Amino acid sequence: MQEEQISVFDIFKIGIGPSSSHTLGPWRAAQRFLQVLKQNGPLENVLSLQIILYGSLAKTGKGHGTDLAVILGLSGYDPVTIPTHNITETFDLIKSSSAIQLDGKCAVPFNFAEDLEFRMFESLPAHPNALTFRAKTTAGSSISETYYSIGGGFIYGEGDDTSNIKSRKVSLVYPIEFASDLLAYVEESGKNISQIVHANELSWRSDEEVEQELQAIWQVMKECVFRGCHINGVLPGGLEVKRRAAEINKTLLANAHYEDFNEWTAAIKQKGTGFQYTLDWVSCFALAVNEENAAYGRVVTSPTNGAAGVIPAVLLYYLIFCEGKETDVMHFMLTASETGCIFKKSATISAAMGGCQAEIGVSSAMAASGLTQVLGGTPQQCLMAAEIAMEHHLGMTCDPVGGLVQIPCIERNTMGAIKAITATQLALHSDPQLAKVSLDNVVKTMWDTAQDMHSRYKETSEGGLAVNIPISLSDC
Numbered sequence: 001m002q003e004e005q006i007s008v009f010d011i012f013k014i015g016i017g018p019s020s021s022h023t024l025g026p027w028r029a030a031q032r033f034l035q036v037l038k039q040n041g042p043l044e045n046v047l048s049l050q051i052i053l054y055g056s057l058a059k060t061g062k063g064h065g066t067d068l069a070v071i072l073g074l075s076g077y078d079p080v081t082i083p084t085h086n087i088t089e090t091f092d093l094i095k096s097s098s099a100i101q102l103d104g105k106c107a108v109p110f111n112f113a114e115d116l117e118f119r120m121f122e123s124l125p126a127h128p129n130a131l132t133f134r135a136k137t138t139a140g141s142s143i144s145e146t147y148y149s150i151g152g153g154f155i156y157g158e159g160d161d162t163s164n165i166k167s168r169k170v171s172l173v174y175p176i177e178f179a180s181d182l183l184a185y186v187e188e189s190g191k192n193i194s195q196i197v198h199a200n201e202l203s204w205r206s207d208e209e210v211e212q213e214l215q216a217i218w219q220v221m222k223e224c225v226f227r228g229c230h231i232n233g234v235l236p237g238g239l240e241v242k243r244r245a246a247e248i249n250k251t252l253l254a255n256a257h258y259e260d261f262n263e264w265t266a267a268i269k270q271k272g273t274g275f276q277y278t279l280d281w282v283s284c285f286a287l288a289v290n291e292e293n294a295a296y297g298r299v300v301t302s303p304t305n306g307a308a309g310v311i312p313a314v315l316l317y318y319l320i321f322c323e324g325k326e327t328d329v330m331h332f333m334l335t336a337s338e339t340g341c342i343f344k345k346s347a348t349i350s351a352a353m354g355g356c357q358a359e360i361g362v363s364s365a366m367a368a369s370g371l372t373q374v375l376g377g378t379p380q381q382c383l384m385a386a387e388i389a390m391e392h393h394l395g396m397t398c399d400p401v402g403g404l405v406q407i408p409c410i411e412r413n414t415m416g417a418i419k420a421i422t423a424t425q426l427a428l429h430s431d432p433q434l435a436k437v438s439l440d441n442v443v444k445t446m447w448d449t450a451q452d453m454h455s456r457y458k459e460t461s462e463g464g465l466a467v468n469i470p471i472s473l474s475d476c
Contacts, residue, residue, distance in 0.1 A: 030073025151350025228288025
């Protein structure tokens, strides 16, 4: 695997649901192609456009909103700032106009039936998630760019020497490729994992910027959980999946309503800390995020959209039920992000490459390491917790019913959160020196398993639940 420099803010990114690889990544690719068009002359010179989706992007693209993402990206909308309450209406309006307003300014005719191709049975060799943009100009020239969406919102263009993680290279204080590297730095420096990661982040940005950006990430997570716990209804896409988080929230709080996030969480804490009550809330938090994700809500990739509910659920578990402090959120995120980086560098965080073990499995491992950090575990216990969490996700397939990030994706976030908490407790009561399996061992095993896994179980909706539930892609 090629060496990469990955920031915490590459792992945690604000975006739009339902998929980081099929929505956020293609959206970013469209924005990048828009910049290419600008570099080749005025946008007014663009005569025609064509978009081709290959492989997994084609097979589950409509259910994952890939078509919506590329059109909105070319139209000048950004996933971090676009209003989410009418995102599908905005897309439908563009579609009905039979034209794309490039960057919101220059209209180019676009026939959605002919100019947006879903090549379901054609894949490009570099990655299952590929898309090509083509344009012709009034000067008679042709512009063509191919991009690969490799999971977690990361993309790279054909011919790039690396993915678009960082355009600027830096000299990291602690360059980390494997978990063994991280442990060596811990032992040499006496720092914990979050301190090691923080030192690396300062190579990109100031201490104040790190804190501000982490706070912004945490704020989006909180807003997403709160919003998801207060919205009823049916999720879009045709499966008629009913939202459950709001009903659980209502039941657990005996119909009491709170307008403010802090009042709401205080009320949750006040009503109890029993095992079943805690379990219900962790599940509720995770459901809330991924119901929002399925409804084109604003979420944080952690490390992907499909797994976005695990880390917020575990963080709220810590703050509400473990008497945690808000100031610890930064330490949790820094530690968790490095676990995600290790998987990204030596394996994958793309379900189209590795199945759901690459999404829910990695998010659970990230949450376990972060929770162990803030509960006072040693760096060795943090990595042990991450290993335990992933070990019990190995082989998990990605088989979304109807090509939608709903069944079984939403519920899997609850399982990933609970496994992360269990992994943490096991690690805190264990001696890592006696462990038989290292985090590097399990990362390699996950990658080996990913390569052995049949393609039908890698986000194609051609295997597993996707073919055993009586619904076809055309229904969605």
